Amino acid sequence: MYDIIGDIHGHASRLESLLQKLGYDHDGHSWRHPERHAIFLGDFIDRGPEQVETYELVRRMIERGSALAVMGNHEFNAVAFKTPHPDRPDERLRPHSEKNRQQHAAFLDQVGEDSDLHDEMIAWFKTLPLYLDLEALRVVHACWHHWALETLGPLTDDGQRLTERAWPEVAQKGSEAYEAVETVLKGLEIPLPDGATFLDKERNERRHIRTRWWDEGQATYRSIAMMDEQTRATLPDEEVPTHELPGYQDDKPVFVGHYWLRGTPQPMSSKVACVDYTVTEPLPTGKLTAYRWDGLQRISGERFVWV
Ligand SMILES: [Mn+2]
Incomplete structure (x- = not known):
């Protein structure tokens, strides 16, 4: 064990x-x-x-x-x-x-x-x-x-x-x-849709979000982003195309x-x-x-x- x-x-x-x-x-x-x-x-x-x-x-x-x-x-x-x-x-x-x-x-x-x-x-x-x-x-x-x-x-x-x-x-x-x-070593990042952006902690404009890569089905950009709640609330509440997320079914x-x-x-x-x-x-x-x-x-x- x-x-x-x-x-x-x-x-x-x-x-x-x-x-x-x-x-x-x-x-x-x-x-x-x-x-x-x-x-x-x-x-x-x-x-x-x-x-x-x-x-x-x-x-x-x-x-x-x-x-x-x-x-x-x-x-x-x-x-x-x-x-x-x-x-x-x-x-x-x-x-x-x-x-x-x-x-x-x-x-x-x-x-x-x-x-x-x-x-x-x-x-x-x-x-x-x-x-x-x-x-x-x-x-x-x-x-x-x-x-x-x-x-x-x-x-x-x-x-x-x-x-x-x-x-x-x-x-x-x-x-x-x-x-x-x-x-593998830093996590899965995906692009936001249609040129959407957000501001990170250092006030840099970012076009990619780090994801909860294990999430499955019905995931939206807002629901799968790994970041503080306040910033997350500014992301599009739009479904992520399934090919962008691997999920984990094994x-x-x-x-x-x-x-x-x-x-x-x-x-x-x-x-x-x-x-x-x-x-x-x-x-x-x-x-x-x-x-x-x-x-x-x-x-x-x-x-x-x-x-
Ligand atoms: Mn690390």
Whole structure:
């Protein structure tokens, strides 16, 4: 059985509290549970104060066979930020713009930019699979999307890891591979109809909305947008063409992180659970959250645990 654990963002002490609460023990080297395994949803780094400690804790559990993990968008960005562009050696796959550097500053500060530790962490991030399709459950950082996963098929190895050669292509804005990785690691975005727009928190005009991709039938732009209630109310209450939304009808439940949810953890649908409840804020707003999977296909609100 598995305990699926949401985005940690450098909050190692809080992760230790959660593992304790879930019945894991530290044996002097790493955390383990006599009967259960942890699955980490990615986003181990950026923002928080103990990013190296988080990396070490998670890596040790995986190497001991106590845990599995998938890649988050923050690990993806960290690799692209460090990797030289194959055709333009002075540039990196993710440009070193002020904005990109700012988003990654706490990490670079704690790890030491271009240190041996930095190299070691980047090499390890590359070993993380983009998703896990286990016998009875699925795990992905943001969105289970058949088109995106198929598109990534030729770019990944048997362990669903991006191959060394795939990195320049998946980091290339506008390529299908880039769109596919964005969907899997950041969620599904769709265009609003007829040139409709909305203003985001920074007052930027936006033409695409991030969706509740698991919703089915009778979905309108207003009902499937993931954003605050006030902004959502400004969107067209018009039905979304069914080809725009994948929905999720498969038997296996899917676990995701990524969405910075607030409030009491609860299922997204009977088949989809999000366990990211904004660890970067203290309780009661922010929670490091896990789902104690019991082997059932149906997600239950009673299986969430948080600290
Ligand atoms: Mn994320």
